[in-house]
Amino acid sequence: MARIAIVYHSGYGHTAKAAEHVRKGAAAIPGANVTLYKAEDLAAPDKGPWDELARADAIIFGAPTYMGSASGGMKVFMDAASKAWFTRAWANKIAAGFTVSGSLSGDKTVTLQQFATFAAQQGMIWVSNDQPSGYNATTTDFATAHNRAGHFLGLGVQALTDLPADQTPDRYELETAERFGKRVSEATLRWARTPAQAELA
Ligand SMILES: Cc1cc2nc3c(=O)[nH]c(=O)nc-3n(C[C@H](O)[C@H](O)[C@H](O)COP(=O)(O)O)c2cc1C
Known part of the structure; x- marks a missing residue:
């Protein structure tokens, strides 16, 4: 069993929808117990379900890209998480991130870099997106592409x-x-194996 937390901010519902599909994919892997948390419920270090995050095996961070980086609501949560940094509460947990924006690019990479840096500061283990570019050749179709922007x-x-x-x-x-959520679940289940389970595998 692995506990996976998804912490996200969404101003207008689009990132909330993406978060729900990351959750759906992650929860489809047997043994994964996945919970969604709103960043605004974790806006201050001494208020909100921080103890649940401390017990999680993985935390996935999600936010819209606003003005070329993570939305302010997400940044408030990230700054409040400095208490977890001081206590190393999230060290060696799995981490991953997602972002939603209006443009195909829209500087989403900056937000993903921001999350990866944040996770590294927390001593977490970053999981990438392994899905190939769905639209990068004349043989590919833009409309039906997965990981369309690569x-x-x-x-x-x-x-x-x-x-x-x-x-x-x-x-x-x-x-x-959904595929991304599955990957994070699979990585977490491998990473969170107890020494006894690892010996049996
Ligand atoms: C304040 C603000 C800044 C934005 N900045 C960007 C941006 O830098 N790049 C982009 O592609 N879209 C940008 N957008 C569009 C949003 O990323 C897009 O509408 C997203 O789906 C909003 O997600 P949400 O509904 O979860 O808030 C911006 C929207 C707002 C309101």
Whole structure:
């Protein structure tokens, strides 16, 4: 059994939708127990379910990209997590990250780099996105591509800015999110193995 926490911020619901699909994929792996947390419920170091995060085997960070980096709501949570940094509460947990933005690129890589740096500061083990670029050759189809924009540091999802969250991101972006969740679950289950389990494997 592995406990996986997903902490996310979403201003307008698109990242919340992506988070739900990361959760769905992660929870599809037997033995994974996955819980969603809103960043705004963890905005101060002494308030909110910090003890649950301390017990998790993995924490996945998710935020929209606003003005070229993680949204302010997510950054408030990240700054509040400095208490976990002081106590090394998250050291050696699995970490991964995802972001949603309006443009195909939209500087999402900056947000993923921000999450990877944050995880490294916390002493966590970063898990990448292993899905190949779905749209990078004449033989590939943009509309049905998974990992359409080719993000590997983490999951990058496009949500068109003039559509509500029940219409965007599209099916292929959400399937990409599910596959990413599965990968993090699988990595966590391998990493979280007790020495006794590892001997039997
Ligand atoms: C304040 C603000 C800044 C934004 N900055 C970017 C950006 O830098 N790059 C981009 O591609 N989209 C940008 N967008 C679009 C959002 O990333 C996009 O609408 C996203 O789906 C919002 O996610 P949410 O519904 O979870 O808040 C911005 C939107 C807002 C409101």
